[in-house]
Amino acid sequence: MPKTQYYTATTIDGFIADESNSLDWLFEVGSGPDGSATNPFAEFFADVGAFAMGATTYQWVLDHDNLLDNPGKWKEYYGDVPAWVFTHRSLPPIPGATLHFVQGDVRPVHEAMTAAAAGKNIWVVGGGELAGSFADASLLDELILGVAPVALGAGAPVLPRRLTSARLALADVTRRGEFAYLTYTVGGLEGGD
Numbered sequence: 001m002p003k004t005q006y007y008t009a010t011t012i013d014g015f016i017a018d019e020s021n022s023l024d025w026l027f028e029v030g031s032g033p034d035g036s037a038t039n040p041f042a043e044f045f046a047d048v049g050a051f052a053m054g055a056t057t058y059q060w061v062l063d064h065d066n067l068l069d070n071p072g073k074w075k076e077y078y079g080d081v082p083a084w085v086f087t088h089r090s091l092p093p094i095p096g097a098t099l100h101f102v103q104g105d106v107r108p109v110h111e112a113m114t115a116a117a118a119g120k121n122i123w124v125v126g127g128g129e130l131a132g133s134f135a136d137a138s139l140l141d142e143l144i145l146g147v148a149p150v151a152l153g154a155g156a157p158v159l160p161r162r163l164t165s166a167r168l169a170l171a172d173v174t175r176r177g178e179f180a181y182l183t184y185t186v187g188g189l190e191g192g193d
Contacts, residue, residue, distance in 0.1 A: 003141040004110065004122040006131040007044055008158065009179070010145050015155035016126055021056055023064070029148045029178050040176055044144070048081055049120025050113040052106075054130040055087035056156075062094065071095040082116050084109055086130055106133045132161040138188040143168070147180045 009026050010016050017023055053061075065073045074097045082098040085091065086109075093099050102109050113122050124131045124140065134140040145158065163186070172183040 002049070002114070002117060002119055002121050004124065004134060004139055005142040005144055006124040006126075006134070006140060006159070007144040008126050008128075008131075008146070010147055010158040011150040011152050011155075012147055013151045013153065014158045015152045016128060016158050017056075017060075017156040018152050019155050021060060021156060023060065025150050025152060026148060029150060040181070045078075045081075045123070047121045048123045049117025050082050050084070051078075051123035051125055052084045052086065052109065052113065052130065052134075053125035054127045055085065055089060055091060057126045057130075058085045058087070058091060062092070067094045068092060071097065082113075084113060106130075106137050106139060110134070110137070110139050128157050128159045128161075132159055135159070135161060135163060135167075135186060136189075140186045142171070143182075143184040143186060145182045145184075146176070147182060149178050 008016050009023075011025065018025060062068065067074055071094050074094050078097075080098060082100065084100045084102050086103060086106075087101055088103055091101060093101075100109075100112070110122070124134050131140065131143075143159070167187045167189070168184045169187070170182065171185050172181070174181040174183075
């Protein structure tokens with residue numbers, strides 16, 4: 001059964017970006033002492049049929065990889081997998097990318113993403129507020145957190161929500177290089193939606 005998954009890297013103190021919305025901290029983390037891979041992204045993304053991201057995440061990817069001048073990089077990363085960008089502002093589209101700019105309630109967008117995914121998983125890229133909106137609507141099935149050996153002290157939280165163990169259950173723990181991957185299943189809201 002397809003899942004809606006929030007797959008992200010986080011620091012040990014629970015931040016996905018620093019106070020300037022930068023991910024530079026992430027790219028400083030090397031492979032483990034045995035040279036093992038630190039990023040199982042390709043394996044994860046092979047099962048993704050649609051994905052969503054917030055405006056800040058989209059803008060960071062756009063700027064970091066200079067995608068308006070190098071739109072082919074988007075295809076290298078994501079192929080033809082359609083993406084939905086949640087935004088309240090006008091953002092430039094990446095030429096050749098299958099992008100849908102949306103706002104508001106995640107429920108109708110999730111329906112469209114599910115149809116487009118055609119039996120594959122849906123990836124909520126980030127940020128944490130967007131993933132929280134999916135969790136609030138009981139549409140988030142899993143959290144997959146790649147915990148890096150980094151502490152930032154402040155920044156964008158991995159999930160700015162109160163989710164207790166009543167809704168979260170540890171499903172898997174895996175070491176990949178210097179990262180500890182924690183997978184949690186996410187239950188619905190108590191008493192229904």
